[in-house]
Amino acid sequence: MTVAEAKAQATKPVVEAKNLGLTFRTNDGPVQALTDVNLTIDKGEFVSFIGPSGCGKTTFLRVIADLEKPTEGMIAVNGMTSEQARESRAYGYVFQAAALFPWRTIASNVALPLEIMGIASAEQKTRIARVMELVNLTGFENKYPWQLSGGMQQRASIARALAFDADLLLMDEPFGALDEIVRDHLNKQLLELWARTNKTICFVTHSIPEAVYLSTRIVVMSPRPGRVTDVIESTLPRERPLDIRESAEFIAIAHRVREGLHAGHSYED
Amino acid sequence: MDRTRDKVLPVLAILAGLVVVWYVGAMLLNAPFQRDLDRRAGETRGTVEFIGKTLSQPKPTLPAPHQVAANFFENTFLRKITSNQSLVFHAWITLSSTLLGFVFGTALGIAIAVGIVHFTSLDRSLMPWLIASQTIPILAIAPMVIVVFAAIGVTGIIPKSLISTYLSFFPVAVGMVKGLRSPELTHLDLMHTYNASPAQTLWKLRVPASMPFLFASMKVAVAASLVGAIVAELPTGAVAGIGAKLLSASYYSQTIDMWSALVAGSIVAGLLVTLVGWIGRLVDRSMGARPA
Numbered sequence: 326m327t328v329a330e331a332k333a334q335a336t337k338p339v340v341e342a343k344n345l346g347l348t349f350r351t352n353d354g355p356v357q358a359l360t361d362v363n364l365t366i367d368k369g370e371f372v373s374f375i376g377p378s379g380c381g382k383t384t385f386l387r388v389i390a391d392l393e394k395p396t397e398g399m400i401a402v403n404g405m406t407s408e409q410a411r412e413s414r415a416y417g418y419v420f421q422a423a424a425l426f427p428w429r430t431i432a433s434n435v436a437l438p439l440e441i442m443g444i445a446s447a448e449q450k451t452r453i454a455r456v457m458e459l460v461n462l463t464g465f466e467n468k469y470p471w472q473l474s475g476g477m478q479q480r481a482s483i484a485r486a487l488a489f490d491a492d493l494l495l496m497d498e499p500f501g502a503l504d505e506i507v508r509d510h511l512n513k514q515l516l517e518l519w520a521r522t523n524k525t526i527c528f529v530t531h532s533i534p535e536a537v538y539l540s541t542r543i544v545v546m547s548p549r550p551g552r553v554t555d556v557i558e559s560t561l562p563r564e565r566p567l568d569i570r571e572s573a574e575f576i577a578i579a580h581r582v583r584e585g586l587h588a589g590h591s592y593e594d
Numbered sequence: 595m596d597r598t599r600d601k602v603l604p605v606l607a608i609l610a611g612l613v614v615v616w617y618v619g620a621m622l623l624n625a626p627f628q629r630d631l632d633r634r635a636g637e638t639r640g641t642v643e644f645i646g647k648t649l650s651q652p653k654p655t656l657p658a659p660h661q662v663a664a665n666f667f668e669n670t671f672l673r674k675i676t677s678n679q680s681l682v683f684h685a686w687i688t689l690s691s692t693l694l695g696f697v698f699g700t701a702l703g704i705a706i707a708v709g710i711v712h713f714t715s716l717d718r719s720l721m722p723w724l725i726a727s728q729t730i731p732i733l734a735i736a737p738m739v740i741v742v743f744a745a746i747g748v749t750g751i752i753p754k755s756l757i758s759t760y761l762s763f764f765p766v767a768v769g770m771v772k773g774l775r776s777p778e779l780t781h782l783d784l785m786h787t788y789n790a791s792p793a794q795t796l797w798k799l800r801v802p803a804s805m806p807f808l809f810a811s812m813k814v815a816v817a818a819s820l821v822g823a824i825v826a827e828l829p830t831g832a833v834a835g836i837g838a839k840l841l842s843a844s845y846y847s848q849t850i851d852m853w854s855a856l857v858a859g860s861i862v863a864g865l866l867v868t869l870v871g872w873i874g875r876l877v878d879r880s881m882g883a884r885p886a
Contacts, residue, residue, distance in 0.1 A: 392783055411789055418787040424780040428802045428881035437798065441788045469882040 337404040339493055339525045340366040340389055346397030347384060357550030358384045362398070364544065364553065368492070371519055371526045373536035374544045375582060376589065381551025382529045382544075386495050389527065390418050402493070414442060416493040417486030421501055423478035425470040425485075432457070432466035435485045442489055456484040459518055476507040480514075487522070494526045500535070512538055513567055520563065533586075537561075537579045538570055545582060547589025555585035616659050617649070623656040624648040657850045666854040678834060681858040687835040688823045689862055691751050695758020696819040696866075700812060702759060703766025710767075711774040711800070712792060728764050732757065732822065737829040754832070758822035762815035769811025773804025802881065809874030816866045824859060836862070 345362040348355045359381040366372050374382035387393040388400055391411040402410035410416065417438075425434045432453050439449045457463050460480040470478055479499055486494060500508045512535060519526055530536050536543050537559065545555040559578060561569060569575055628648045632639060639647065649658040657665075666681065673680040706724070709716045736757050743753035777799050785795045827837025836859045843851035879885075 390787055392786060411787065414789060416787070418784070420780050420784065422780055424778070424784055426781065426799070426802065428805075428883075430882065438788045441785075441790045441794050441798070469884075471884045 338365045338401075339368050339370075339403060340364070340527065341401040342385075342388075342398065343400075344398035345385075345388065345395050345400055347381075347388060347393060348396045359388070359395070360550040360552050362553055364556070366525060366527065366542075368525055369523050370542060371528065371540050372542045372544060373528045373530055373540040374546060375530055375533065375536045376546030376551075376586065377531070377548055379548035379551065380546035380589070381548070382546050383497050384551065385546075386497050386527060386529050390416060390495055392418075414438075414489060415491055416495050417489065417491045419479075419483055419486045419494065419496040419499045421498045423470070423475075423482040425478055425481060427470055430467050430469055431462065431473065431481045434470070434481060435488050438485060438489045444489075452488050452490075453484075456487045459487060459521070460484045461514065474507075476503050476511060479503065480511065483515075483518075487518075492524055494524050496526065496528045498529050498531065501531070508532075508535070509567060515539065516565055533579050533582050534570055537575055537582060538565060538567075543578075543582055545585035545589065547586070554589045555581075557581055557585070613659050616656075620654065620656045620658040621645055621648050624651055624654045627651070627655065652850075653847050654849055657853050661850050662853040662857060665850045666857050669851075669854060670858070681836075681839070681854065684834060684836050684839045684855070685858050685862050688820070688827065688837065688859070689866075691754040691826070691835070692758055692816075692819045692823040692862075692866070694751060695755035695822060696762050696816050698755060698759040699762030699815055699819060700766050703763040703811070703815070704770050704808075706763065706767040707770030707774055708796065710771050712796075724764060724767060727760070732761060732825050733829070735760065736826050740826065740829075754823060754826040754835075757826035758819040761818040761822040765811040765814040765818065766808070769807045769814075770804055773807025773811075774800040776807065777803045805877055805881065806874075809870060809877070812870050812874070813867050816870050817863050820859065820863050820866060 342362050342364045345359060345364075346357070347359040348357050362381075362385060374385060376382050384393060388395050389402060389407060391407040400407050403413075403415050405413070405415070425431070426437065429437065435453050435456060436449050439452060444452070453466070454463075457466060460483050462477065462480055462484060465473065465477065465481075470481070473481065483496075483499065500511050503511065515526075516539060526539075528536075528539060530539075541559050541563075543557040543559065544553055545557065546552065547554045557578060560574060561578070625644075625648050628644065628651065632644075632647075648654075650661070654661070669679060669681045673682075675682040675686075677683060706720065710720055711717075739756055739760075740753045743749065743756075774796075781799055781803075782795070785799055790798070823835070824837040824840070826832075827835040828841050832838040836855050839855040840852055843849070843855060
């Protein structure tokens with residue numbers, strides 16, 4: 326790779342969507358899950374997608390992950406098609422449910438992608454130890470998923486997504502099913518992790534405080550048809566203690582997100 | 595103590611009920627013949643003595659439980675196991691072809707299920723044939739299979755166990771199709787995000803997820819295998835095995851022998867099903883299942 330190419334690689338957006346649309350064919354006729362989405366996400370960003378259910382935020386994440394194919398427009402991930410990106414294991418995906426295999430211990434769940442990608446077992450061990458430490462689960466390697474709390478299971482699933490060192494992390498409401506206290510704690514840990522690893526994170530949520538607390542950019546979406554109604558740049562510093570959520574700046578951003586969500590709803594009923 | 599009360603007692607209660615029904619049945623069914631005998635001999639008996647007689651005929655229509663038990667005990671424990679009088683000998687012959695057929699059948703069933711799950715064309719084309727195969731009475735097929743194989747010089751345990759295979763592959767195939775399709779959508783999506791090959795998805799996700807289904811269907815299959823092995827011994831002139839024992843006893847109206855062969859068969863079936871269940875639990879435990 327020449328210097329120029331390396332530079333091009335570095336400046337290439339991690340995710341680029343142009344006029345992206347996706348229409349599901351259902352028995353009740355076509356459903357427009359996404360229309361005319363234009364979005365560019367650069368390396369190191371933390372982008373949250375927020376909106377009511379049916380706004381297409383999860384669908385958009387699945388399009389990035391090549392779990393759904395767009396019917397209009399284009400999507401590029403690391404300058405490749407989403408399929409090529411998936412084939413080159415460009416991202417780690419964290420689902421709403423932890424989706425750990427119940428017959429595998431935590432460590433061997435984390436090892437799953439490494440096994441599939443054919444990584445040598447000595448290397449697997451060091452990587453497992455590293456990511457288990459990253460999500461504060463050291464000591465739980467030999468437990469089975471049912472022996473862990475919901476929050477710990479979700480942390481294990483984040484460790485699994487981190488294990489193969491993809492630069493892009495796609496997270497679909499990972500903390501949606503957890504209680505507020507656990508969620509606060511995990512949000513803080515996630516920010517620390519993001520700061521330490523400099524990954525690009527796309528994060529779907531329906532919690533306004535969560536979106537504002539975590540993101541460098543917040544994409545507000547609205548349903549029927551699913552579309553982007555506002556993109557808000559956060560003015561908060563990268564270093565964010567939990568009590569930043571009581572600052573005027575935080576409240577102002579949260580207010581704008583709320584406005585955006587309301588605007589999207591205004592011409593409904 | 596709790597275990598005794600919760601598990602053993604209900605079973606014993608049902609067993610006691612069955613034994614009572616059996617005795618009453620034996621009495622009623624054997625009574626006409628006994629009455630006939632007594633009339634010809636010109637004897638008159640009291641009720642108690644008459645009942646005693648109906649329960650101790652040498653070739654009764656329905657042998658009484660104690661007659662079957664005595665016969666079973668004698669032919670199981672008091673004979674050399676190499677003698678063709680021994681039920682252990684006959685049970686072993688049947689068991690060996692059952693196990694061979696069961697292993698074939700399970701392998702075939704799993705192979706068919708893997709094919710059906712991975713190829714849409716097989717999914718569409720194979721299932722109706724599988725179902726059709728099971729609607730053909732096994733008694734009609736067994737002699738043909740044995741004769742055809744004998745014609746090409748294959749005799750003995752292989753053609754017999756093929757009948758077991760024929761009966762046992764079906765539950766395994768149906769159970770495994772369901773089992774291999776049982777992983778949650780999220781788990782399949784997860785494998786997709788790793789760009790896992792179909793073989794990796796099969797071994798790391800579908801197969802482990804299908805284990806409970808496999809063992810449930812193997813329990814059905816092993817019992818079907820035994821039925822297959824016994825049926826295969828009936829029309830084929832086999833001289834050994836529980837089926838052969840049943841047939842020869844029926845030629846000579848040795849009803850007590852027939853019933854004790856049946857008891858031997860059901861004990862073998864019970865042991866096989868228990869064994870499969872036990873292995874299933876071991877596998878379950880080694881896969882980190884939450885203890886019940």
